[in-house]
Amino acid sequence: MKKAELISKLNWFYSLELNQVDLDMAQSRMLRGTYESMVFERTAWIEQEHVDNIKKEII
Structure with a gap:
């Protein structure tokens, strides 16, 4: 998986968790x-x- 694709997926999960x-x-x-x-x-x-965990991975 390319870095940009990974970041995109992490951002998607990040937004889902924030909404939850x-x-x-x-x-x-x-x-x-x-x-x-x-x-x-x-x-x-x-x-x-x-x-918080996903944010650390994105950064």
Whole structure:
């Protein structure tokens, strides 16, 4: 795989993960005070780790 193609795919996954963090946090806020809110917040935290890892690879 060429470097440009790899960067393109990493950028695609990066955007997917960022969108998932935003979605999970929005759902967490909508369900504030429930167990589900905590689950979405924890999931967002895990997804943010993915974002950070992919960002390091892109850089």
